[in-house]
Amino acid sequence: MTQTCDVAVIGGGPAGSTTAYALAEKGWNVVLFEKEKHPRFHIGESLLPMNQPVFERIGVLDEVKRIGVYKPGAEFYDVNPDNPPHRFYFRDALDKNFPDAYQVRRDQLDEVLLRNAGRRGAQIFEQTKVTGVTFADEGQGAALTVTPEGGEPQCWQARYVVDASGRDTLLAGQFGIKRKNMRHASAAIFGHFRHVPRNPGPEAGLISVCWFEHGWIWFIPLPDGLMSVGAVCSPAYLKTRRGSTEAFLADTIALTPPHVRQRMAHAELVGEVRAAGNYSYQCSQMCFPGAILVGDAWAFVDPVFSSGVLLGMRGALRGAAYVDAELRGAPEAAALRDEFERVQKRSVKDFTWMIARFNSPGIRHLFTNPGNPWRVQEAVTSLLAGDVERDNGVRPRLMFFRGLYYFFSCLKPVSAVREWLRRRARVRAVVN
Incomplete structure (x- = not known):
């Protein structure tokens, strides 16, 4: 019937x-x-400030707040462990009306x-x-x-x-x-852990992103004392895995800067470690x-x-x-x-341009040494908040940010060409 x-x-x-x-x-x-x-x-636990009007529209904002961890922004660590992280707070975006988000x-x-x-x-x-x-x-x-x-x-x-x-x-x-998406070939390996320290005080809910040799690693504070930890790297690197996914994630974390390894020193895995191949x-x-x-x-x-x-x-x-x-x-x-x-x-398209270049020296420099000429840092914060649909001055400032990226890439041509060749190699590895 x-x-x-x-x-x-x-x-x-x-x-x-x-x-x-x-x-x-x-x-x-x-x-x-x-x-x-x-x-x-x-996977996909970290929400953005611009999610909140949508949650309110469908009547679930209070429920999301109840099950979530308060998220005031994000912090980015450079490959060099001597450089302190730079923090982007959503309250500093072009539009100050959406100063926070939640992680769930x-x-x-x-x-x-x-x-x-x-x-x-x-x-x-x-x-x-x-x-x-x-x-x-x-x-x-x-x-x-x-x-x-x-x-x-x-x-x-x-x-x-x-x-x-x-x-x-x-x-x-x-x-x-x-x-x-041949402009961005990546793979991920991730899991949930207990006993991973958080930032003290109001910054406890910050998402942490750290670059390392093979890509970048995330820390996402979740409810019930959990921390989502994952590494995004090239598919070619993921193919070098031998043995279990748990051991491979541990080996990957061992390649990260000292402050990341220290943060994971007493981590206890909850559930299983999962991996995803080229997903873009x-x-x-x-x-x-x-x-x-x-x-x-x-x-x-x-x-x-x-x-x-x-x-x-x-x-x-x-x-x-x-x-x-x-x-x-x-x-x-x-x-x-x-x-x-x-x-x-x-x-x-707005997200993809920056994502495809996220591991480049130019982007790392701009994210860890930001300035605010023509309110460009506020525009980048607006992108991190998900505010890319409205005509509120974000898009022209992001175009200016792209110009800064190309300028700093020209200042370090050897590193820029090396990263470009690495991206090309990732694409060839996926195609073959």
Whole structure:
């Protein structure tokens, strides 16, 4: 027997849950399929200040604050252990109205968002996997093959499909439109630990980023005394792993500056160490007749600026506005689709430029020796806060920052060329 709905949402992460909430709020019959059972582990724990208006919009800001660790900003350590860290406080961004953020365990955050969508009226089916989608001609709906865990396949008919399947990239794989991001080839290895010291006082929630020989390492303070610790490095370095992931992460930490090793001296692993291969990608298309891709189902970039949850949720709200207009046959649907695509592509592009050069001497110098000519440091802080969509003076100042980057790179041509060659070698390693 075929069951019907207005909108089928594939995936119960932040993007999927937000889309389901927004469309159910409009009165549509929304069904969300999530292949796992919440709560479940997920990486991406550090949120940005610009997440908070989105959380407030969907009515979960107080819950997020309750489960989160207060985050006033981020600190960056240079490769040279003699150089002190430089701290970027969100209160120093161009817009002073968003001075803080929170860090959360993603299993808790994602469950809050999923249950919130259910309370708004979306039907939630967990441990239910979508295994195929067949579209009718001219965007006249789609048939989904859905299999509950331990059950028989079912057929659902939907007027519209929202792919929020994350890195599974269900529709992108079906249509063959997923492309690795050749400008940024990276891999990550990470885990949760206890007994890792935090900064004292109000800085206890600062995220710490430290460069080292093979890339950079993060420290993200989480609730219940946990610390998320991970290293982002080249895929070629990750391929040198021998033995367990736990031992490889320990060996990687042994290559970091003394203050990092000292911070991990008494660390106790909680759970398992996980690794992710070359994960940066983008799909060549975001909208189809009868379907859209939101969040990581469309693109994923490096976690260094913690942009994933924010881009996914904001894109979900824009995507939901477009789908609502499409279902109503509203004349503004085309304009909303164009805005959805334009803003998402531009936001990812803003982050990608800096991420691709994050290990370069020029970026390290600018992040650990910042100045504020023409309020450029405030603009970089705004980028770290996720404030890249509004026309508030951030973008031209980020262009000026790019000019400073090229200037400092010219001052150290040998180091700059060496890093450029290293990036090229990473891309060749991924291609081959």
